[in-house]
Amino acid sequence: MTFRQKNLLGIEPLHPEEIRTILDLSDRYVDLNRGASKHSDVLSGLTQINMFFENSTRTQASFELAGKRLGADVMNMAMQASSIKKGETLIDTALTLNAMHPDLLVVRHPQSGAVNLLAEKVNCAVLNAGDGRHEHPTQALLDALTIRRTKGRLHRLTVAICGDIAHSRVARSNILLLGKMENRVRVIGPPTLMPAGIADFGVEVFDDMAEGLREADVVMMLRLQRERMDGGFIPSPREYYHRFGLDAQKLAHARDDAIVMHPGPMNRGVEIDGTIADDINRSVIQEQVEMGVAVRMAAMDLLARNLRAVPEGVMV
Amino acid sequence: MSLFCRNARLVDPEAGTETIGNLLIENGLIAAKGDIATPAGAQVVECDGKCLAPGIVDIGVKICEPGERHKESFRSAGLAAAAGGVTTMVTRPDTLPAIDTPEVLEFVTRRAREASPVRIKPMAALTKGREGQEMVEIGFLLDAGAVAFTDGDSVTRDTRVLSRAMTYARGLGALIIAHPQDPGLSRGAAVTSGKFASLRGLPAVSPMAERMALDRDIALVEMTGVRYHADQITTARALPALERAKRNGHDVTAGVSIHHLTLNDLDVGDYRTFFNVKPPLRSEGDRQAVVEAVASGLIDVICSMHTPQDEESKRLPFEEAASGAVGLETLLPAAMRLYHAGAIGLPALWRALSLNPARRLGLESGRLAQGAPADLVLFDPDAPFILDRSMLLSKSRNTPFDGARMQGRVLATFVGGEQVYRRR
Numbered sequence: 001m002t003f004r005q006k007n008l009l010g011i012e013p014l015h016p017e018e019i020r021t022i023l024d025l026s027d028r029y030v031d032l033n034r035g036a037s038k039h040s041d042v043l044s045g046l047t048q049i050n051m052f053f054e055n056s057t058r059t060q061a062s063f064e065l066a067g068k069r070l071g072a073d074v075m076n077m078a079m080q081a082s083s084i085k086k087g088e089t090l091i092d093t094a095l096t097l098n099a100m101h102p103d104l105l106v107v108r109h110p111q112s113g114a115v116n117l118l119a120e121k122v123n124c125a126v127l128n129a130g131d132g133r134h135e136h137p138t139q140a141l142l143d144a145l146t147i148r149r150t151k152g153r154l155h156r157l158t159v160a161i162c163g164d165i166a167h168s169r170v171a172r173s174n175i176l177l178l179g180k181m182e183n184r185v186r187v188i189g190p191p192t193l194m195p196a197g198i199a200d201f202g203v204e205v206f207d208d209m210a211e212g213l214r215e216a217d218v219v220m221m222l223r224l225q226r227e228r229m230d231g232g233f234i235p236s237p238r239e240y241y242h243r244f245g246l247d248a249q250k251l252a253h254a255r256d257d258a259i260v261m262h263p264g265p266m267n268r269g270v271e272i273d274g275t276i277a278d279d280i281n282r283s284v285i286q287e288q289v290e291m292g293v294a295v296r297m298a299a300m301d302l303l304a305r306n307l308r309a310v311p312e313g314v315m316v
Numbered sequence: 317m318s319l320f321c322r323n324a325r326l327v328d329p330e331a332g333t334e335t336i337g338n339l340l341i342e343n344g345l346i347a348a349k350g351d352i353a354t355p356a357g358a359q360v361v362e363c364d365g366k367c368l369a370p371g372i373v374d375i376g377v378k379i380c381e382p383g384e385r386h387k388e389s390f391r392s393a394g395l396a397a398a399a400g401g402v403t404t405m406v407t408r409p410d411t412l413p414a415i416d417t418p419e420v421l422e423f424v425t426r427r428a429r430e431a432s433p434v435r436i437k438p439m440a441a442l443t444k445g446r447e448g449q450e451m452v453e454i455g456f457l458l459d460a461g462a463v464a465f466t467d468g469d470s471v472t473r474d475t476r477v478l479s480r481a482m483t484y485a486r487g488l489g490a491l492i493i494a495h496p497q498d499p500g501l502s503r504g505a506a507v508t509s510g511k512f513a514s515l516r517g518l519p520a521v522s523p524m525a526e527r528m529a530l531d532r533d534i535a536l537v538e539m540t541g542v543r544y545h546a547d548q549i550t551t552a553r554a555l556p557a558l559e560r561a562k563r564n565g566h567d568v569t570a571g572v573s574i575h576h577l578t579l580n581d582l583d584v585g586d587y588r589t590f591f592n593v594k595p596p597l598r599s600e601g602d603r604q605a606v607v608e609a610v611a612s613g614l615i616d617v618i619c620s621m622h623t624p625q626d627e628e629s630k631r632l633p634f635e636e637a638a639s640g641a642v643g644l645e646t647l648l649p650a651a652m653r654l655y656h657a658g659a660i661g662l663p664a665l666w667r668a669l670s671l672n673p674a675r676r677l678g679l680e681s682g683r684l685a686q687g688a689p690a691d692l693v694l695f696d697p698d699a700p701f702i703l704d705r706s707m708l709l710s711k712s713r714n715t716p717f718d719g720a721r722m723q724g725r726v727l728a729t730f731v732g733g734e735q736v737y738r739r740r
């Protein structure tokens with residue numbers, strides 16, 4: 001078992017062995033979460049603060065539940081409503097919180113790099129719950145866990161990531177993680193939604209769904225933000241749905257046993273057809289939510305061990 | 317009062333030579349140089365074979381007076397300049413308020429005279445409030461001492477406004493300095509597009525935005541015949557356009573900041589905001605291309621683009637952080653990186669740091685010739701040191717070179733024959 005990080009700021013600094021460690025521990029927490037008593041005390045006595053500078057329901061709930069199931073004292077702070085309005089800087093907010101001695105700080109922020117900046121100023125372990133267009137590591141880890149459990153492995157798979165790659169932190173973290181685990185990654189979307197230099201990430205780039213989905217084992221759809229829908233990046237939601245929305249016809253190009261994923265919340269009829277999303281034989285969207293709690297429990301557990309300097313090899 | 321600099325390595329950008337010799341200063345001017353004997357009664361400066369070159373003429377220094385004196389004043393900038401071997405600061409008009417009337421310009425000239433140990437030549441805004449709508453009183457401002465007209469990094473979008481201002485300026489022989497950066501493409505951008513920008517998830521601009529704006533400006537120069545200088549050319553793709561404009565006989569010159577010559581986009585690393593500059597740092601390929609262009613003389617001028625920012629405006633997430641870096645004190649040692657890397661010789665380097673900018677602005681300095689003002693820098697090209705930003709004399713210390721290993725130190729600076737800095 002190896003996990004040497006002080007923080008979980010992104011997938012980029014993680015070693016494949018560390019990713020495996022998180023996923024292995026997550027498997028145990030999936031079992032715990034499915035049991036009758038969903039409680040453990042590994043974070044007992046520790047304080048977890050969730051700081052969300054950007055609206056979030058699912059991710060925040062997932063982190064909160066993960067902390068509570070592990071026995072931590074969890075506090076939620078809705079940052080967009082509070083001190084920023086009064087002109088306090090991010091660093092001052094961080095220092096204020098730091099003075100309250102939290103052990104785990106979960107942060108989401110609308111700007112890339114903001115969580116890294118904050119992590120430099122505090123003593124506790126920081127988990128990135130999404131920063132701008134940069135990274136969303138726990139999402140990539142929960143996606144990886146979902147894939148590993150349904151496909152039986154996390155290597156030599158063909159994974160197609162479809163949609164707004166340019167503005168997506170989920171896409172970046174997934175591209176990095178799937179690449180590190182030696183999978184074949186494809187990105188599909190209109191060129192306006194592809195980041196510059198994407199080909200240098202070691203992925204194959206497509207702007208046609210039929211070609212990109214051919215023989216794919218995993219189809220990962222991304223959410224198209226409303227503010228990108230009107231003429232700036234794509235002509236209209238209906239043209240987007242026609243060309244890039246996942247429906248049965250397009251999915252038929254993928255392998256017969258291909259799974260369909262979506263980080264949520266979905267725009268039914270924009271990037272994904274409702275019946276595909278609800279098809280229990282193809283869609284693993286609900287499993288992703290379940291894995292999310294387990295992965296966050298595992299990540300916080302591992303970071304807390306490093307915080308307490310628990311020797312390696314000791315399991316719960 | 318005469319000063320005799322003995323046993324110096326004389327760097328003469330005009331002649332393109334480096335020679336060991338002496339230099340005599342009388343009445344603030346260079347009286348003689350070469351193999352001359354020590355005159356009776358002259359004060360002797362022992363140079364110990366170190367380099368003596370014309371002082372740097374730095375086009376585009378931001379002094380935050382009026383408006384933001386806590387970031388940089390004429391006094392602090394002047395001391396920093398003296399310590400950096402900069403003998404003439406050509407100041408930017410992007411202050412609060414902008415320097416767009418003869419009255420504000422006179423305030424600048426007066427403050428400069430009172431507070432700065434080095435020379436200050438002010439630039440004025442091209443349009444009122446730098447808003448790109450109405451041209452300033454170019455004639456009055458010239459009379460008040462403006463050496464060039466620029467809206468800084470606020471690009472004039474309206475080509476009709478710009479073409480009229482250029483036409484009017486041509487009539488007066490005024491120099492216009494522009495920041496070639498397409499305003500549409502570069503809106504909101506914090507870094508140059510590419511793999512690194514995408515990996516960091518930062519809003520990015522294509523390097524093409526520079527060439528587009530330069531192409532547009534050159535077309536307007538062709539139309540109006542104005543004297544034109546591009547403040548910073550930082551990309552390989554813009555170079556052929558510049559070369560063509562010069563070949564076609566247009567009165568076009570270009571500069572580049574020392575940061576774009578010595579750093580690249582990867583230096584941003586883990587969101588380090590001291591590397592947030594305008595235009596954003598470029599790829600290594602672009603950096604090498606512009607270094608070559610300076611060596612060949614295609615790019616005429618190297619500047620520091622000295623832009624003081626306080627700690628508060630830099631301690632923010634990268635894209636929110638203010639752009640700009642201080643450079644007066646690091647310009648010379650950073651430029652020596654190019655020399656030590658073998659990319660450019662000292663006379664050619666001083667052509668870009670001193671001779672060309674002075675000539676472009678019609679100044680007498682920048683030369684080691686008899687009769688030229690004795691604006692000089694004595695420096696040791698080899699002295700190694702590690703830059704500690706807390707030692708900078710600027711009020712703001714937002715340097716990307718903090719902790720960097722550098723080679724090349726200013727030993728003394730003279731302005732009009734007066735010693736304004738001496739390294740202890």
